[in-house]
Amino acid sequence: MARIQIDNLSKHYAGGQLAAVQTFSLDIADNRFVTLLGPSGCGKTTTLRLIAGYLKPDTGTIQVDGTVVSSPEGVTPPDKRGMGMVFQNYAVWPHKTVFENVSFGLMIRRLGSAEIRTKVMAMLDLVGLQGYEDRLPSQLSGGQQQRVALARSLVVEPGILLLDEPLSNLDAKLRERMRSELKQIQRRTGITFVYVTHDQSEALALSDEIAVMHLGVLQQYGSPRDIYSRPANRVVADFMGQVNFVPGRVVGTGEARGRVALDGGPQLPVDVPAGMAHGDAVDVAIRPENIRLGAAGSGNGASMPARVAELTFLGNMNEYVVAGANEARLRVQTHPTVLFGVGDSVALEFDPRQCTVFGRQAG
Amino acid sequence: MVTIAAPATLARPKTGGIRLEHIVMGGAIASLIVLVVLPLASLILGSVSSEDEGFSVGNFVRAMERPLYYRALINSLVLGAWTGLFSLLIGLPLAWAVSRTNTPFKGFIRLTASLSYLTPPFLTAIAFVNLFGPNAGLINAALRSAGLDFLTFNIFSMAGLVVVTVLHTFPFVYLLATSALESVDASYEESAQILGAGKWRTALQITAPLVAPAVLSGTLLAFVNAIALFGSQAIVGIPGRIYTLPTRIYALFDYPPQYGLASALSLIFVAITVIALFLQRGYLARRSYVTLGGKGSRPQLIDLGPFRWVMFGFTVVVFLVAIAAPYASLIGVSFIKSVGLWSWENVTLQHYRFVLFQYDVTQRAIGNSLLLAALAASLAVLIGAIIGWIDLRTQLTGRRFLDYASLIPLGLPGIVMAVALIQFWLATPFALYGTIAILLLAYTGRYIPLGVRAANASLRQVDSSLEESAHILGASWLQTMRHITLPLIRPGLFAGWLLVFVPAIQELSASILLFSSSSITVAVAIFNLYETGYIEPVSALANINMIIIGVAILIANRLGGQRATTSD
Ligand SMILES: Nc1ncnc2c1ncn2[C@@H]1O[C@H](COP(=O)(O)OP(=O)(O)OP(=O)(O)O)[C@@H](O)[C@H]1O
Ligand SMILES: [Mg+2]
Numbered sequence: 050m051a052r053i054q055i056d057n058l059s060k061h062y063a064g065g066q067l068a069a070v071q072t073f074s075l076d077i078a079d080n081r082f083v084t085l086l087g088p089s090g091c092g093k094t095t096t097l098r099l100i101a102g103y104l105k106p107d108t109g110t111i112q113v114d115g116t117v118v119s120s121p122e123g124v125t126p127p128d129k130r131g132m133g134m135v136f137q138n139y140a141v142w143p144h145k146t147v148f149e150n151v152s153f154g155l156m157i158r159r160l161g162s163a164e165i166r167t168k169v170m171a172m173l174d175l176v177g178l179q180g181y182e183d184r185l186p187s188q189l190s191g192g193q194q195q196r197v198a199l200a201r202s203l204v205v206e207p208g209i210l211l212l213d214e215p216l217s218n219l220d221a222k223l224r225e226r227m228r229s230e231l232k233q234i235q236r237r238t239g240i241t242f243v244y245v246t247h248d249q250s251e252a253l254a255l256s257d258e259i260a261v262m263h264l265g266v267l268q269q270y271g272s273p274r275d276i277y278s279r280p281a282n283r284v285v286a287d288f289m290g291q292v293n294f295v296p297g298r299v300v301g302t303g304e305a306r307g308r309v310a311l312d313g314g315p316q317l318p319v320d321v322p323a324g325m326a327h328g329d330a331v332d333v334a335i336r337p338e339n340i341r342l343g344a345a346g347s348g349n350g351a352s353m354p355a356r357v358a359e360l361t362f363l364g365n366m367n368e369y370v371v372a373g374a375n376e377a378r379l380r381v382q383t384h385p386t387v388l389f390g391v392g393d394s395v396a397l398e399f400d401p402r403q404c405t406v407f408g409r410q411a412g
Numbered sequence: 413m414v415t416i417a418a419p420a421t422l423a424r425p426k427t428g429g430i431r432l433e434h435i436v437m438g439g440a441i442a443s444l445i446v447l448v449v450l451p452l453a454s455l456i457l458g459s460v461s462s463e464d465e466g467f468s469v470g471n472f473v474r475a476m477e478r479p480l481y482y483r484a485l486i487n488s489l490v491l492g493a494w495t496g497l498f499s500l501l502i503g504l505p506l507a508w509a510v511s512r513t514n515t516p517f518k519g520f521i522r523l524t525a526s527l528s529y530l531t532p533p534f535l536t537a538i539a540f541v542n543l544f545g546p547n548a549g550l551i552n553a554a555l556r557s558a559g560l561d562f563l564t565f566n567i568f569s570m571a572g573l574v575v576v577t578v579l580h581t582f583p584f585v586y587l588l589a590t591s592a593l594e595s596v597d598a599s600y601e602e603s604a605q606i607l608g609a610g611k612w613r614t615a616l617q618i619t620a621p622l623v624a625p626a627v628l629s630g631t632l633l634a635f636v637n638a639i640a641l642f643g644s645q646a647i648v649g650i651p652g653r654i655y656t657l658p659t660r661i662y663a664l665f666d667y668p669p670q671y672g673l674a675s676a677l678s679l680i681f682v683a684i685t686v687i688a689l690f691l692q693r694g695y696l697a698r699r700s701y702v703t704l705g706g707k708g709s710r711p712q713l714i715d716l717g718p719f720r721w722v723m724f725g726f727t728v729v730v731f732l733v734a735i736a737a738p739y740a741s742l743i744g745v746s747f748i749k750s751v752g753l754w755s756w757e758n759v760t761l762q763h764y765r766f767v768l769f770q771y772d773v774t775q776r777a778i779g780n781s782l783l784l785a786a787l788a789a790s791l792a793v794l795i796g797a798i799i800g801w802i803d804l805r806t807q808l809t810g811r812r813f814l815d816y817a818s819l820i821p822l823g824l825p826g827i828v829m830a831v832a833l834i835q836f837w838l839a840t841p842f843a844l845y846g847t848i849a850i851l852l853l854a855y856t857g858r859y860i861p862l863g864v865r866a867a868n869a870s871l872r873q874v875d876s877s878l879e880e881s882a883h884i885l886g887a888s889w890l891q892t893m894r895h896i897t898l899p900l901i902r903p904g905l906f907a908g909w910l911l912v913f914v915p916a917i918q919e920l921s922a923s924i925l926l927f928s929s930s931s932i933t934v935a936v937a938i939f940n941l942y943e944t945g946y947i948e949p950v951s952a953l954a955n956i957n958m959i960i961i962g963v964a965i966l967i968a969n970r971l972g973g974q975r976a977t978t979s980d
Contacts, residue, residue, distance in 0.1 A: 101880075101884055103880060103883075126431075126883070127880065127883040127884045128883045128884070128885075128886050128887055128888055129886075130884070131886070132884055133884060133885070134880070134881060134884045136877040136880070136881055137877075138875060138877060140875065140877035140878050140880070140881040142878055142881075142882075142896060142900075143900070144899050144900055153882065153885055153887070153895065154885035154886060154887075157885060157886045157887045157891060158886060198881075201881070201885070202881075202884075202885070205885055205886070211884075
């Protein structure tokens with residue numbers, strides 16, 4: 050319901066020593082589910098708290114629907130922003146019942162008690178907590194508390210909802226369910242969600258757009274598919290799940306697609322980044338599931354010979370570690386029925402459409 | 413299904429103006445400055461200036477040259493050292509018995525320690541004068557008539573002073589040692605035992621070093637408190653011609669008052685206190701690794717065998733000396749027509765009638781004491797809560813300084829606080845000296861550290877996200893305080909209130925310099941009555957005082973307990 054424009058934002062801690070967020074720019078369109086994704090300590094919470102108005106930026110501005118709400122000169126306080134926030138630890142008030150927690154924001158807005166009751170009950174319905182309104186938080190499970198926190202933020206109908214790793218404390222099953230509930234709620238309400246997580250599968254499952262952060266710097270902003278299969282740099286490629294970096298050399302540029310010859314392997318028709326010349330050393334990033342494993346000699350010549358070094362059975366797949374040219378180790382995932390023994394000679398086939406080329410030195 | 417209303421207030425770009433929280437914070441800072449910083453500053457100024465020469469260190473030179481003054485200093489140090497040592501010798505075994513052994517009747521040990529702490533030391537002193545006064549002391553007289561002259565004990569001596577003081581200060585060692593012993597994780601000891609160390613050896617080589625910092629810190633606290641007690645030092649020390657810093661400073665206010673010298677002596681006093689507290693904090697900081705022990709499984713209790721009855725006997729002795737004997741003497745004397753005649757016909761209520769209805773000071777004093785203690789406790793906790801909140805929840809520059817400033821009163825013995833306030837307010841156009849207001853300032857200032865500490869401890873329990881989530885829902889600072897923060901920290905604040913109220917209602921060290929006939933307090937009234945020599949009414953008033961304290965604690969506990977539960 051609101052557009053957030055973040056422009057050139059920076060925030061330092063420890064007297065300027067530590068840059069928690071650096072020259073961060075992001076344009077979040079109305080109605081979107083956007084995820085801030087990155088490893089622990091990369092500045093996700095800091096960014097979220099900057100958006101909420103708990104922190105004052107060192108440089109840069111944040112605009113909501115075209116109005117500047119944060120700048121180094123001043124910050125609209127959180128209570129005047131009309132946002133909602135779900136905290137990592139839920140922050141459900143322990144001295145208030147479920148009803149009192151959820152109705153608090155409405156009470157602050159001076160709604161009539163009949164109206165409050167209707168809205169709260171509808172919201173408790175939505176999050177599946179009907180019948181729990183008189184319980185104290187200490188009488189709720191972690192997942193229920195989390196839903197109270199969610200209901201409390203949603204009931205005031207914020208234009209923007211900020212969520213800081215709200216699912217991190219739940220067990221796998223409940224997490225799964227809450228994910229789809231969150232997604233549905235976002236669709237139904239049209240609230241702009243800014244969601245923080247360090248779990249890439251969660252980000253992929255939920256988001257319209259993902260912003261990948263590393264060491265306080267935005268690395269890439271795009272759709273989950275883009276981020277996963279077209280990582281902008283090694284950091285993103287690495288963070289978004291397992292990836293192999295296969296060394297090679299540029300052998301063709303200029304055409305619609307360039308060509309890269311893998312060391313000790315085939316030539317692949319791939320996109321070569323602009324500015325690369327014939328003969329440049331590169332690394333080709335390819336995910337384990339995009340490498341085909343076949344018997345030695347198969348794969349019509351466009352394959353790389355390798356030897357199976359390790360095999361792990363993971364239930365829904367087999368994970369191999371194979372030694373390719375120059376004993377370079379590659380990780381390969383196959384259907385569980387594709388079975389080779391340790392020491393077997395195999396042939397690796399690469400899907401060129403799933404490859405991303407990075408210069409050897411540059412990131 | 414949920415309709416969205418665009419927030420109407422979003423257009424306000426900046427905070428800009430002053431919000432309520434700034435005013436409240438400013439108020440707390442200002443009161444801290446008026447209560448503590450300015451009086452201390454004028455104390456320092458007063459000590460280095462003299463009427464004729466302007467700036468001079470003459471006051472300090474005189475204080476260190478004249479035997480009159482440096483003996484007081486030495487006496488204070490000697491008293492503090494002996495008191496510290498004996499507090500350790502009594503407090504540590506009791507703590508160990510309670511937390512680590514199978515000594516029976518542990519509740520009795522705890523009771524003994526708390527009652528000893530709660531009993532105003534000047535009452536203990538009066539009671540011991542009743543018992544061990546060189547001529548009229550009941551026990552001394554009894555011993556003499558039994559021909560056991562060599563067993564008599566003159567309370568008006570350094571030894572007497574140490575005894576009276578220790579009975580109030582050993583609980584400091586006891587409390588810190590118990591909490592340290594109880595927080596040592598059992599796994600430390602168990603891992604020593606599995607390596608083959610016996611129980612006693614483990615106690616000596618593992619447990620003792622772990623709790624030593626806490627024990628030392630308790631001993632230093634005993635030292636600091638011991639040397640600051642005006643009442644017992646006046647009642648027991650002055651008749652024995654043992655002057656200490658508080659009593660010497662007090663004497664300097666006899667006409668003509670020597671403010672400069674009193675200030676210099678006060679600052680020397682402060683220096684000693686601050687050094688001791690500095691060491692104490694250092695030891696306490698080292699204690700932290702004790703509590704880092706992990707899940708805190710309970711240590712096994714040592715089976716003392718028959719020796720546990722020795723420990724119990726030791727507790728009984730402490731109880732007899734610290735509680736039973738003084739209270740028995742105060743109660744006994746208060747119901748007797750005249751000391752020395754022991755028979756049923758001699759039992760009377762006349763002393764109670766006298767102090768309650770004929771001695772016109774008493775009722776005023778009781779009213780003043782209750783009013784002062786309640787107000788001071790409320791103010792100290794209020795200011796403490798705001799200062800603790802600033803320290804923990806804001807980015808205000810200088811908030812560390814604020815935190816330190818709020819701790820200053822710990823280093824100011826009561827009588828020094830009084831000297832500082834007199835110096836400061838006499839220099840202003842406000843005629844506060846002699847009013848009840850200056851007593852309120854003294855009490856509030858003295859006990860601010862307790863308020864800050866209580867608020868700090870309870871605020872730390874409340875994650876800041878609980879407040880932040882109210883803010884983002886649109887709650888203003890005041891609404892957040894009212895609905896979230898205060899309800900959550902109320903039990904802690906209430907404990908802090910009681911922690912201030914109890915010592916405030918028996919405050920003597922500062923009151924003795926600040927009171928006037930209209931602002932007199934119960935403690936001062938008892939002290940004055942004692943000075944006139946009528947021991948029976950003094951005992952009656954002392955008992956009334958204890959009843960007031962007891963009832964106040966009961967009511968406060970009841971109220972506090974109720975509020976904490978019904979509101980949820
Ligand atoms: N109040 C603070 N004072 C000093 N440094 C801080 C403060 N808060 C965060 N930092 C530092 O700023 C950096 C970014 O912190 P932030 O909390 O934004 O990380 P995060 O991405 O949310 O990490 P996590 O996934 O672990 O929650 C970290 O290096 C952190 O140590
Ligand atoms: Mg975080």
